[in-house]
Amino acid sequence: MRSPVSAVTIVKSRTEKLCNLISQLEQCSPTPDELVLVWMAPPSDLSLIKSDKFDIVHKFTTQGELPIAKARNKGMQAAKHANLAYLNVDAVISPSLFRDGLLALKDNSVVFTSVVFLPSERCNKPYSDISKNEQQIGYLASNDETLPEDDNNEIPSREKENHHGKFSDDSICSTVFFIRKADFQKTGGFDEGYAGFGLNDEDFFTNCRALGYSLEQLPTRTFAPQRPNYQCPVNHLLDFVHNAQRFYSKWGFYPCENVLNAYAEEGYINADFKANGVKIVQLPEHEDEAAPPPSIGTLSPSSNANTVAFTSFHSPAKNQEVLSTTA
Numbered sequence: 001m002r003s004p005v006s007a008v009t010i011v012k013s014r015t016e017k018l019c020n021l022i023s024q025l026e027q028c029s030p031t032p033d034e035l036v037l038v039w040m041a042p043p044s045d046l047s048l049i050k051s052d053k054f055d056i057v058h059k060f061t062t063q064g065e066l067p068i069a070k071a072r073n074k075g076m077q078a079a080k081h082a083n084l085a086y087l088n089v090d091a092v093i094s095p096s097l098f099r100d101g102l103l104a105l106k107d108n109s110v111v112f113t114s115v116v117f118l119p120s121e122r123c124n125k126p127y128s129d130i131s132k133n134e135q136q137i138g139y140l141a142s143n144d145e146t147l148p149e150d151d152n153n154e155i156p157s158r159e160k161e162n163h164h165g166k167f168s169d170d171s172i173c174s175t176v177f178f179i180r181k182a183d184f185q186k187t188g189g190f191d192e193g194y195a196g197f198g199l200n201d202e203d204f205f206t207n208c209r210a211l212g213y214s215l216e217q218l219p220t221r222t223f224a225p226q227r228p229n230y231q232c233p234v235n236h237l238l239d240f241v242h243n244a245q246r247f248y249s250k251w252g253f254y255p256c257e258n259v260l261n262a263y264a265e266e267g268y269i270n271a272d273f274k275a276n277g278v279k280i281v282q283l284p285e286h287e288d289e290a291a292p293p294p295s296i297g298t299l300s301p302s303s304n305a306n307t308v309a310f311t312s313f314h315s316p317a318k319n320q321e322v323l324s325t326t327a
Contacts, residue, residue, distance in 0.1 A: 005098055005178075006079030007032035009089045010071040012040040017090040019046070024127065026053040028095050032085065038075040040066040069190035069200050076184050084184060088175050092123050092130060092223035100220045101178040109214045110205070112177040113222040120225040130223050171201040173215070176222045186211060191246075196239035199247050202255040210251075234284045237268060241278050248277070 007025060011018045018037070025032055034055040039047060043060060050056055059078055066074070076084055085101060087093065094100070097113070104111045122130060187207050194200045208215065240259070247255050254260055260278065264271040270279045 002030060002099075002102055003083050004033040004081040005083040005085055005102060006034050006036055006081040006181075007085045007087060007098075008036045008038070008072075008075040008079055009087050010038040010040055010066075010068065010075060011089045012065075014089055015044060015046050019049075020124075021087065021089055021091065021093075022049065022051055022056070024093050024095075026051055028093070028098055030098050032098060033081055034079070036075045036079050038066070038071045038078075040068075040071045067192065069192045069194060073189040073192065076181070076189065079181060082181050083178065084181050085178050086174065086176070088224065090123070090225055091176055092127050093176060094127060094131075094220050094222070097176070097220060097222075100218050104216060104218060105178045105180065107180060108183060108212060109216060110173075110177055110179050110183075110208050111216050111218060112173040113175070113218045113220045115172050115175045116221055116223050117226045118223055123223055123225045127223070131221065170205040173205060173217075174201040175224055183211075183213065191250075193246060194243045197236035197243075198240045199243040199255055203247055203250070206247075206251055206255075234268075237263065237280070237284065241269060241280055244278050254278070 009018070009021060022035065025035060031053045034057055035051070036057045036059065037049075038059045039061060041061065042064075047058060047060070057078060059074055061071075072086065076086065083102060083105060085098065094113075101111055101113075118130070122133075187204065190200055191203050191207075194203065205215065241263075244254055244256075244260060254274065260269065260273060263269045264273060267282055268280065268284065270276065270281055273279070
C-alpha cells in the first residue's frame with residue numbers, strides 16, 4: 001500500500017492554468033490524496049473549486065496579497081500528509097508523476113523532475129501529445145546531463161558552478177518536487193526575507209544541501225512554459241541585488257555569478273563585488289519610458305556578457321555616493 005501524498009500549489013490570477021492542473025491531477029495514477037491550494041490574492045469565482053478524485057483544501061490570504069515564499073510555506077504547512085509534492089500551477093505533468101516520485105522519495109531527500117521549457121502555446125496540449133512531439137523532435141530538459149554545451153536558446157542554461165555544490169538552475173528544480181513534510185519543516189521553509197524577484201529557490205535548495213539532503217532528479221519529464229524570470233530582467237535589478245546580498249550573508253558565496261558579472265560589465269554594480277560586496281553603482285534608464293523594460297537574455301555557460309543587450313543607463317554625478325538597496 002502506497003503512502004498518501006499532499007499536492008501543493010499556489011495561484012494568483014492564472015486560474016485557467018489552475019483548472020488545467022486540477023484536470024491533470026485527476027488523470028494521474030495514482031492521484032494525490034489532497035490538493036492544498038493557496039490563493040495569493042482575494043478570492044475569485046474558482047476559490048471553492050472541487051474535485052471528485054481528491055479533496056481540495058483552499059487557503060486564503062488575510063492580507064492584500066501573499067508573496068510567493070509565504071504562500072508556498074502556507075501551503076506546505078497546511079498539508080496533512082507526510083509526503084509533499086509541490087507543483088507550479090502552470091506545469092504539465094506526467095500521469096505517472098506520483099508513482100515515480102513516491103518510489104524515489106526517502107527521508108532526507110528532495111526529488112524533482114526534469115523540466116522541458118516550451119513556448120506557452122505548446123503547453124496547452126495534453127501531456128501525451130507534447131510527449132509524442134518530444135520523441136519526434138527531441139526536446140531537451142533544462143537540467144538534463146544531455147544538454148549540449150551550446151544551448152538552443154529555447155531553454156535556460158544548466159550551468160553548474162563548482163563551488164559549494166551549487167546548481168545555478170535550482171529555480172528549475174522547484175517546478176515540481178517531492179519532500180517529506182518533516183524534512184521541509186527542518187529547513188524552516190522558503191525564506192520570506194527575500195524581496196520580490198530572484199534567488200528564493202536557490203536559497204531553499206542550498207539550505208537542503210547544507211542539511212545533508214540528497215537532491216535526486218527523476219527521469220520523469222515535466223513540461224512548462226518559458227518564463228522571463230529565468231532571464232533576470234534589468235527592471236528587477238534592485239530586488240536581485242538585495243537578494244544576492246542576503247544570500248551571501250547566509251551562505252558565504254554569491255549565486256548566479258554569471259548574472260552579477262553581466263551587471264558589473266555594464267556598470268550597474270561594482271566589478272569587485274566578490275571582494276567588497278555587491279553595491280549598485282548606477283540604475284538602468286530606458287530611452288523610451290513608455291516601452292516595457294527589456295530583459296537581459298539567458299546567460300548560458302557559452303555566453304559572453306559583452307554580447308548581452310541592456311537598456312541604456314545614466315551615470316551618477318561625479319563624486320556621488322554609490323547607491324545601495326534599501327529593500
